[in-house]
Amino acid sequence: MPKLIFIFLISLALFSCGQQExxxxxxTPETGTNNEKDPLQEAKRIYGGLIVFDKNKSxxxxxxxxxxxxxxxxxxxxxxxxxxxxxxxxxxxxxxxxSVVVKLSNxxxxxxxxxxxxxxxxxxxxxxxxxxxxxxKKDDYAGLYGLFSPEVxxxxxxxxxxxxxxxxxxxxxxxxxxxxxxxxxxxxSGKNKELIHYAGMLHREKQDTPLSxxxxxxKGQLYSIKFDY
Numbered sequence: 001m002p003k004l005i006f007i008f009l010i011s012l013a014l015f016s017c018g019q020q021e022x023x024x025x026x027x028t029p030e031t032g033t034n035n036e037k038d039p040l041q042e043a044k045r046i047y048g049g050l051i052v053f054d055k056n057k058s059x060x061x062x063x064x065x066x067x068x069x070x071x072x073x074x075x076x077x078x079x080x081x082x083x084x085x086x087x088x089x090x091x092x093x094x095x096x097x098x099s100v101v102v103k104l105s106n107x108x109x110x111x112x113x114x115x116x117x118x119x120x121x122x123x124x125x126x127x128x129x130x131x132x133x134x135x136x137k138k139d140d141y142a143g144l145y146g147l148f149s150p151e152v153x154x155x156x157x158x159x160x161x162x163x164x165x166x167x168x169x170x171x172x173x174x175x176x177x178x179x180x181x182x183x184x185x186x187x188x189s190g191k192n193k194e195l196i197h198y199a200g201m202l203h204r205e206k207q208d209t210p211l212s213x214x215x216x217x218x219k220g221q222l223y224s225i226k227f228d229y
Contacts, residue, residue, distance in 0.1 A: 039090035043082045051082070058094045060086060063103035075102050077199060079112040080182035084126075087119040094119075122183045122196055125220040129198035129213040132225065133178030136165065136202070149221035168227050173205025185217070195223055202227075 038044075040060065044051050049065025060082060062068060071078055079100040087093060097115045104110075128147065135144035141162035145153060169175070180200040187194050195214045202211040212226040 037089070037091060039086045039088075040082075042089060043085045046085075047078065047082065053086070057099070058097065059099040059101060061101045061103065068102055069105045072104050072106060072108070075104065075110060076112055076184075077182035078102075079110075080114065080122075080184065081180070083112070083114040083119060084122055084183065087116075088123055118185050121217045122185075122198075125196060125215050125217065126180070126198070128215045128220060128222060129180060129200060129211075130178070132213050132222065133175065133200070133202065133211065137175045137177070139174075141165065147222045149216055149219065149223060152221075152223060169204070172207040172209060175202050175204055177203035178211065179203065193223075 040051050040053060043060075043062075047062065047065045047067050049063055049068065051060065051062045051065075053060050062079075062082060068075060068078055079102055083098050083100050086098065094116050097113050098119065100112045100114070102110055102112075131147060132144060135141070135147070139162075141158055144165075145158040145161050178200055180198070182199055184197045184199075185194060186197060194217055196217050198213045198215060200211055201208050210228040212228075213222060214224045214226070215221065216223055
């Protein structure tokens with residue numbers, strides 16, 4: 001298998017930053033009128049359970065969700081997804097930050113805080129992972145190669161990229177779809193470079209596997225791709 005520089009083995013605790021364990025106070029979230037668009041409608045459809053927004057605290061509370069309970073070991077991932085879905089769909093954006101409280105059946109109520117500046121950047125560059133998945137599905141390695149930043153693209157060829165991806169897909173089949181699951185900001189160790197880590201599930205012919213795309217938050221260009229296979 002070619003050892004391409006654009007594949008980085010980044011050993012991080014996935015989505016661990018910005019987490020604080022706490023129990024939210026028992027308040028009754030505000031509800032909008034029937035004439036207002038519900039920015040959480042998409043999150044409710046995906047995760048089920050009860051998801052409400054407390055406007056006074058700029059806080060989303062998600063509870064009674066079997067899907068979130070099944071993801072309790074990586075719950076910060078869907079928490080970031082819920083925050084992004086709210087930000088994307090809300091007419092009135094939060095002023096400073098948006099918190100997501102996840103009430104789990106195991107008694108834990110983790111709280112995650114997402115600065116609005118990060119939500120905006122994550123939303124601005126979400127197309128990077130969507131386009132990556134689409135190009136992989138179509139075997140369009142010219143298109144995928146064009147998404148990389150010049151400094152990374154200069155260290156490989158389009159042919160290298162195609163050969164590597166084809167080797168990855170031999171065992172569990174070619175991609176047939178993709179589901180976005182969440183994001184995280186982090187600084188690449190030793191390089192003093194901030195990246196957005198977009199994560200999702202790559203649906204494949206034989207078995208679905210995780211896909212991570214690392215994006216420059218200033219330029220929206222791909223910095224690396226990581227397959228789990």
